[in-house]
Amino acid sequence: MMNAVGLYQYLPIENEQSLVDLQIDRPNPTGNDLLVNVRAISVNPVDTKVRAPKNDIESIPRILGWDASGEVIAIGPDVESYAVGDQVFYAGDITRPGSNSEYQLVDERIVGRMPAQLNYAEAAALPLTSITAWEALFERLGISPHDGDAGKSILIIGGAGGVGSIAIQLAKQLAKLHVIATASRLESVAWVKKLGADQVVNHRNALDKELGIIASPQVDYIFCLNNTGQHWSAMANAIAPQGRICSIVETPEPVDLDLLKSKSATFVWEFMFTRSMYQTPDMIEQQRLLTSIAKLIDEGQLVTTVNEVIRPINAENLRKAHASIEQGNTIGKVILADWK
Ligand SMILES: NC(=O)c1ccc[n+]([C@@H]2O[C@H](COP(=O)([O-])OP(=O)(O)OC[C@H]3O[C@@H](n4cnc5c(N)ncnc54)[C@H](OP(=O)(O)O)[C@@H]3O)[C@@H](O)[C@H]2O)c1
Structure with a gap:
């Protein structure tokens, strides 16, 4: 048996039954799976979105959580990249039980070796947001990670959040872009400046007007991490001709793609679970990019984005972290560490 935090019902976070402490069976690894002793987890908006109130009832408790660090304690027969005792970090697969459990199965192809310079709590802040930011900047937007686009400009909307905190660093340190967060x-202004933003504008105002005030009316790239619909027309105005926009946030209302036509601007989605959800042939790219992130941390080019660590991992503390994420103004990452 093992400790876990999960849910049977989808309830408002104020309800003590929204997340409950559990004792459940410990799983065994097969195929390419690692069995990881989870030591720290982070909380992301995806957790609160999956937990959002609805009438469904689970007969087997649902385990949320898609960010973890821990130690490999057993491996499936087909595992090639890891051995028992390795320290790893990963986001996992949205279609499988999450990381809010003492032991978790995860496919080795979406797992990275933990940065040697970080402890478990510091490492757990990184995987989900790093995969998202890396795929968005270097794959979807096609920005060169080796300064081939140095000097071009990017607007990062929602810069102080979990994804923005690592995206600013990747855009600045690796790609050498001019970063407007x-x-x-x-x-939050102080936080984004500390992480490397060259200029800061306020997303409570129309962003195209804000960019005009700082004399950067058009940008080569936009990475949207909040309210795609709210910012859509400002993004269409601010994107340079032949520029590229990537969003990671679903929009409840339709947006008008025609606004991008005269500029031949590109719009692209990023969803960091695509590779694991569809078992794409290039799934192992996530192992490679997490390994690159670990190396960059160890070389001092990137820093962890942890801002708060809560101990221990239990339902009460996880409810606090969910409540904080639901308010929508967290800075960096909230981590839970240790089971006792
Ligand atoms: N598609 C994917 O693969 C993927 C991956 C990760 C996350 N996501 C989604 O991306 C979003 C951001 O994730 P996250 O982890 O970075 O969130 P987060 O850490 O909760 O973001 C909090 C930040 O959002 C900023 N913010 C609040 N309202 C805003 C607005 N109207 N416009 C711009 N920024 C605003 C706040 O800044 P101030 O306090 O300064 O206002 C705060 O610092 C979430 O919806 C999440 O579900 C998607």
Whole structure:
């Protein structure tokens, strides 16, 4: 048996039954799976979106959580990249039980070796947001990670959040872009500047107008991490001719793609679970990019984005972290560490 935090019902976070402490069976690895002793987890908006209130009832408890660090304690017969005792970090697969459990199965192809310089809590802040930011910048937007696009400009909307905090660093440190981040409060403005943003504008105002005020009316790239619909027309105005926009946030209302036509601007989605959800042949790219992130951390080019660590991992603390994410103004990452 093992400790876990999960749900049977989808309830408002104020309800004590929205996330409950559990004792469930410990799984065994087969195929390419690693069995990981989870030591720290982080909480992302995807957790609160999956947990959002609805009438469904689960007969087997649902385990959420898609960000973890821990130690490999057993491996499936087909595993090639890892051995028992390795320290790893990963986001996991949205179609499988999540990381809010003491032991978790995860496919080795979406797992990275943990940065040697970080402890478990610091490492757990990184996988989901790093995969998202890396795929968005270097694959979907096609920006060169080796300064081939140095000097071009990017607007990162929602810069102080989990994804923005690592995206700013990748855009600045690796791609050598001119980074304009959005933030609306003194603390979040200070945070994005510390991480390397060259300029900051306020997403509570129309972003195209804000860019005009700082004399950067058009940008080569836009990475949208919040309210795609709200920012759509401003993004269409601000994108340079033949520029590229990537969003990671679903939009409840339709957006008008025609606004991009005269500029031949590209719009592309990023969804970091695509590779694991569809078992794409290039799934192992996520192992490679997490390994690159670990190397960049160890070389001092990137820093962890952890901002708060709560101990131990249990339902009460996880409910606190979900409540904080639901407010929509967290800075960096909230981590839970240790089971006792
Ligand atoms: N598609 C994918 O693969 C993928 C992956 C990861 C995340 N996501 C989604 O991307 C979104 C961001 O994730 P995250 O982890 O970065 O979130 P997060 O950490 O919760 O983001 C919090 C930040 O959002 C900013 N913000 C609040 N309202 C905003 C607005 N109207 N416009 C711009 N920024 C605003 C806040 O800045 P201030 O406090 O300065 O206002 C705050 O710092 C979530 O919806 C998440 O579900 C998608």
